[in-house]
Amino acid sequence: MSITRLQKLIIEKRNPTVAGLDARPEYVPQHIIAENVEKYGRTLKAAAESVYMFNVGLIDALAELVPAVKPQSAYYELLGPDGVAVLKRTIDYAKSKGLYVIVDAKRNDIGATATAYAEAYLGMVEFDGVTLSAFDADALTVNPYLGSDGIKPFTKYCDEKAIFVLAKTSNKSSIELQDMLAGDRPLYKVVASRIERWGADYVGEYGYSNVGAVVGATYPEELTELRKTCPRTFFLVPGYGAQGGTAADIEGAFDKEGRGAIINSSRGIMCAWQKKEDDGTHFAECAYEAALKMKRELNAYILPM
């Protein structure tokens, strides 16, 4: 069970943090860029290889401290096919270090096309009599706007893998559609209750299902309320740190045993070196320190048991 494995890693490391791997080339220290430009010229290949070296440094530094990483697909697609190749290598490298890998791609489509996305990120693909794997992540974020026949092709893989469906996102304008009143409830609550239902057949040993929800740290009241109304839905919580969410804000995401959520930090960890030094020689140590500080902040509110 995918979420159970994530929960065990959280308990083992006493740390409900997922570190974002969302590097634009600007976040990568110059010595890494220079090395790759030397090899590959000023190309997307050089940019992608730079991001990969940066990711490897971050993963090596964080592997003992955090249970999970979350590469954001947009930053890899930004660098074209070479970037997407680095996404795949990053997933593989993180898994080889025992990390749980959530690909944040917010994929969405219907029927056969949603099935292709599910096969790409969570499953396998059949080709000429053999079975191959494309990205093979542990979990994928999914957008619910197309309704349940856009979700079911993903839940088919939720015996082994997990998805996190967007419910209430961390951005300001999430209120525009997600808070729209549909009858007596805002839309995000309708979505959250569907997520709770979609997960019914995929509940693991701690009582949480492999169909999770994305709920932003920037909406602490909503987090607290959804924790109560969706008792088996595990939360992926973005918006901590750079976007303004604090440790106090995310307390409500957890149940009374300290379970039920994982908190993402991307720039706060990845770009910690930019606050400390000019050249990024010690980017990995800076990331480690930032992640350790975050772990302590979270543990002051919530100790994962």
Place this chain on the structure above:
Amino acid sequence: MSITRLQKLIIEKRNPTVAGLDARPEYVPQHIIAENVEKYGRTLKAAAESVYMFNVGLIDALAELVPAVKPQSAYYELLGPDGVAVLKRTIDYAKSKGLYVIVDAKRNDIGATATAYAEAYLGMVEFDGVTLSAFDADALTVNPYLGSDGIKPFTKYCDEKAIFVLAKTSNKSSIELQDMLAGDRPLYKVVASRIERWGADYVGEYGYSNVGAVVGATYPEELTELRKTCPRTFFLVPGYGAQGGTAADIEGAFDKEGRGAIINSSRGIMCAWQKKEDDGTHFAECAYEAALKMKRELNAYILPM
């Protein structure tokens, strides 16, 4: 102006059809698969190269007949990084043949991340003092669930490029969220009226903007009504053919001058050979015939002027 260029191509070819390039390996004739397995083994590389050869054949056959193609990103991601490399080469090849290229990827995220997607598909990326391009499509489909700060990073590119925002999708369960009553209107109408507003600054010479909407052929009444309430929003209409939409169903997508929409067919054109022959030797001719038949069907209802 992006949509204006698309409209001129539609008028020139008297054909408001966009051909989907959504090939799973199963849709590719065996002689192409065999050639690539011979070269690359039973690998995702072989699958991806097979899809590319199939796409080149389809593009060559269709380039004089249709104004636009729509590769669906899911089917390229399905084949991993090699598949995504083939997406890029397919975009380039289609553009070299004068076709307008809509990447159907339904991307969505917030702020900096949405910007990365926009740069990846519509814009350019800065790297170490140079400007590079990742995918460089003419248009991209976008999911609106995150609200306007998930859309604005894309509209920044809408002076030159176009987006199509999901309003009412063609699938059955689109009713679950999209038809939910928000006040006195279903959600998709709220989204459609926002799309109409987002496009206000990007209107071209025929009166349509570079911020278009996706509205399914399977909902003819909704299409007809949205045509009236969103007079400057160009529609990308999926659901024709395989999903059940007919030429009569899409009549309402067009204004009285026969403008305002483009109709997608994917499997109906791409897989036409599977209805005619066993081995796919003439897949390109079969695709041409199917596309010609569709053009005639559409022209019986609507002649693009």
